[in-house]
Amino acid sequence: MSLNYKGQNLFIDNIQVKGIARKNVTPFYLYSYKKIKDNFETFCNYFKNVNPLVCFSVKSNSNVSILTELGKLGSGADVVSEGELLKALKAKINPKKIVFSGVGKTDSELRLAIKKRVLLINVESESEALLINKISKKMNRVTSIGIRLNPNVDAKTLSKISTGKLDSKFGLLSTNLLKFCKSSRYLKNIKISAISVHIGSQITSVAPYKRTLNAIKKIIKLSKINFDYIDLGGGFGIQYKKKDKKIDIKNYSVLVRKFQKETNCKIIFEPGRYIVGNTGSLISKIVFIKKNGNKYFVILDAGMNDFMRPALYNAKHEIISVSKSKKRINGNIEFVGPICESTDTFLKYKNFPFIKEGEYVTITNVGAYGSTLSSNYNTRPLASEIIIKKGNIKNNSKKTKDC
Numbered sequence: 350m351s352l353n354y355k356g357q358n359l360f361i362d363n364i365q366v367k368g369i370a371r372k373n374v375t376p377f378y379l380y381s382y383k384k385i386k387d388n389f390e391t392f393c394n395y396f397k398n399v400n401p402l403v404c405f406s407v408k409s410n411s412n413v414s415i416l417t418e419l420g421k422l423g424s425g426a427d428v429v430s431e432g433e434l435l436k437a438l439k440a441k442i443n444p445k446k447i448v449f450s451g452v453g454k455t456d457s458e459l460r461l462a463i464k465k466r467v468l469l470i471n472v473e474s475e476s477e478a479l480l481i482n483k484i485s486k487k488m489n490r491v492t493s494i495g496i497r498l499n500p501n502v503d504a505k506t507l508s509k510i511s512t513g514k515l516d517s518k519f520g521l522l523s524t525n526l527l528k529f530c531k532s533s534r535y536l537k538n539i540k541i542s543a544i545s546v547h548i549g550s551q552i553t554s555v556a557p558y559k560r561t562l563n564a565i566k567k568i569i570k571l572s573k574i575n576f577d578y579i580d581l582g583g584g585f586g587i588q589y590k591k592k593d594k595k596i597d598i599k600n601y602s603v604l605v606r607k608f609q610k611e612t613n614c615k616i617i618f619e620p621g622r623y624i625v626g627n628t629g630s631l632i633s634k635i636v637f638i639k640k641n642g643n644k645y646f647v648i649l650d651a652g653m654n655d656f657m658r659p660a661l662y663n664a665k666h667e668i669i670s671v672s673k674s675k676k677r678i679n680g681n682i683e684f685v686g687p688i689c690e691s692t693d694t695f696l697k698y699k700n701f702p703f704i705k706e707g708e709y710v711t712i713t714n715v716g717a718y719g720s721t722l723s724s725n726y727n728t729r730p731l732a733s734e735i736i737i738k739k740g741n742i743k744n745n746s747k748k749t750k751d752c
């Protein structure tokens with residue numbers, strides 16, 4: 350994270366957070382451009398030998414300024430809806446670097462993707478391929494598609510973010526995929542250019558990725574198709590806490606390099622969380638503090654509508670003070686939001702630096718699946734998003750769902 354204390358005060362990239370908090374309506378998301386750039390470059394460096402196309406997963410963070418910056422660094426985009434596709438195009442990402450994923454793309458979404466000539470549409474069912482063929486025929490095009498394989502691999506992550514198992518709705522199981530490759534040879538307006546996979550998110554071990562590479566190798570052999578691309582998806586886990594397990598990407602990159610030599614395909618990755626997860630904080634003001642039973646409830650102005658991961662996945666995100674007191678509160682403390690739902694709670698502590706009503710705290714590592722999962726529930730406005738870039742503060746408060 351790019352947050353650190355100088356004395357008692359929290360800084361992000363050398364700018365004092367309290368100063369930004371005082372000048373803006375809380376809660377708001379605060380991102381470090383420097384950290385986003387560092388993460389993107391670190392990721393690319395791991396796979397230098399592979400020379401992959403990195404398509405940032407827009408659903409993890411769809412802020413157009415962030416997409417624009419990533420585009421300038423050479424990133425493509427992995428999109429899962431018409432809205433995301435339009436945002437990626439608005440961010441001037443070349444359609445030849447855009448892949449379109451998703452189990453249920455509609456007619457209108459497919460038409461836009463075909464018209465814009467995106468690099469790949471990753472299909473997840475035979476019906477979808479037939480529809481793409483039909484639309485492409487009308488537009489007099491041949492559209493490149495990838496077929497998403499369900500490799501039947503357990504990603505060993507939270508069950509709610511696992512996508513590559515036998516009973517999952519995603520992709521095609523290998524036997525169906527092979528059958529489909531045969532039957533679709535007669536479709537003149539699609540070209541099968543890729544196999545794609547994405548087995549889940551917040552994956553912290555290389556083993557499931559390794560099993561996936563083996564499953565793909567098998568498919569390539571059996572299908573006898575020369576695929577141009579193998580899209581290995583995203584899912585790279587990050588450390589939400591210091592003691593969290595870290596994925597050994599270096600080790601994985603060696604496997605991918607070997608795989609690439611054997612298969613002679615161009616590799617695509619679709620990282621989301623890894624690029625932006627630890628680059629964002631949610632700055633929030635303490636509205637009230639009250640004691641119920643033997644517990645202090647710290648009621649924030651940020652709620653589950655602003656940041657949904659704790660309510661949706663039981664995810665734990667550390668909360669830190671913007672001005673850290675030397676005194677501590679001992680006793681049970683629970684940080685909660687103002688929403689009328691009992692799942693609107695963030696984290697519990699046994700002790701915490703002393704805090705008062707009106708002060709600010711920050712929920713950490715919310716750069717991925719933070720703002721993109723937010724809603725207007727309770728008819729609350731959406732939190733704005735502020736980006737720190739080279740000492741400048743850029744506020745992107747205009748969002749379509751604002752009320």
Ligand SMILES: *Cc1c(COP(=O)(O)O)cnc(C)c1O
Pocket residue numbers: 406408409427429450451547549550551582583584585619620621622623717
């Ligand atoms: C969500 C998603 C990703 C990104 O996953 P991360 O865990 O954020 O890296 C990549 N590809 C597809 C198809 C996805 O649905």
